[in-house]
Amino acid sequence: MAGRILIVDNVPTNRIILKVKLSSAFYEVIQAASGRDAMMRAKQDQPDIIILDTNLGDMTAHEACAQLKADPITCDIPVLIATPAADTEAKIAALKAGADEFLTKPIDELTLTARVRALLRARSTTHELRRRNETARTLGFAEAPVNFTMPGKIVLVGRNPEDAMTWRAGLRGLVQDTIEISQADRVIEKIAADDAADVYLISADIMGSTGGLSLISDIRARANTRFAGIVVVHGAQDRKEAIMALDLGANDIITRGADPEEMALRLRSQMRSKKEADALRSTIDEGLRLAMVDPLTGLYNRRYALPHIAQIAQASNQAGQNFALMLLDLDRFKRINDTYGHAVGDEVLKEVALRMQKCLRSVDLVARYGGEEFLICLPQISLRDARITAERIRAAICDTAVTVTAQGDPVMSSVSIGLAMGGAPDGTPVQHDTQALLDIADRALYDAKAEGRNQVTLGPFAA
Known part of the structure; x- marks a missing residue:
């Protein structure tokens, strides 16, 4: 059903x-x-x-x-x-x-089913947002709901300026939000210039009999107004346009000439729903960010990195390209913590993360794998360039002090790197298991440690 x-x-x-x-x-x-x-x-x-x-x-x-x-x-x-x-x-x-x-x-049956479809669509979206928010709160990544008191912005788009001015006069004192009047042909121009509204009140017959319906589609197609509230004003006999407006994404419809108080109530309801949904999305986005990002270094964490690497591996296989995995471990990091304290150790981790990022391309992934261990994935790269990148990272970390203590003592560090290559060594696509590549990189990292630390060791090419 x-x-x-x-x-x-x-x-x-x-x-x-x-x-x-x-x-x-x-x-x-x-x-x-x-x-x-x-x-x-x-x-x-x-x-x-x-x-x-x-x-x-x-x-x-x-x-x-x-x-x-x-x-x-x-x-x-x-x-x-x-x-x-x-x-x-x-x-x-x-x-x-x-x-x-x-x-x-x-x-009317057609109006009834159109209303039901619109409400079910809105309920489904809100229900999913609230479910995700509850999940985030259960995981400790979200805050409790807040009251939405900040005024929003309503844009009125009438058949002509007089039409919109009549609406604004009727709404005066009934809504606390900012009200602006806009010409129909300038609405999308303003949205493109990042001047979007929270709610749009649009006449169905602007710029021709169905101009308002076209504007609904344009508003819904823009990223910054995809979730805006849209209320369409239609003629008492324009049942077809009203139903089409709801199916195109309008949140509500109102008959032309309706009481200003009814219009105000509808706009306030849409503003309240928009503000609540925005707050939920913001909370969810922040929760996801906290779930995926290491709070100390600002790098992605293991939870995010592993599925992302799996996608890189799949894309590399389909395209017949190579990619590289690196596991990096700071040498004798426990000694830094024992000698200077954990606060200095945290500063070392943050600086190392920053230096690694500066050595990488925008398409590369770097994540904190756990403790003093990091994970890097380099898509679309040859073995030669992967080794050059690994050596550049190693040198960036060990060549100069990574931090200075409060007493002015320089703190030096170095890193051991295990490198594994995935992809298509001979041009033939190979389906790689991400965990198998991680195991190869881990063994190579162990060899780098055993052979004296502060070096890059290459594992066997996976096949």
């Missing part, structure tokens, strides 16, 4: 009609006959969307929605409320109660 939808209505006929419409679109439908029943089914079945009729018998839809949004178990489930067509107050009350959308009675 594409999604599970809970229908709540105290009139059985209404539930059946709505179930038929949704089941024909291959959604799984469950039903509840009252507000109390809805609370129980929502917690028990965890639907992807809840559709509430205005009157549920034992409570109103607004009361039920408020309870659902206040419960931590059900607060993230999108809620749609069915309202009378001409009842503006009911629509605004639905949004104030926390509803994600309202459906105008009689419910």
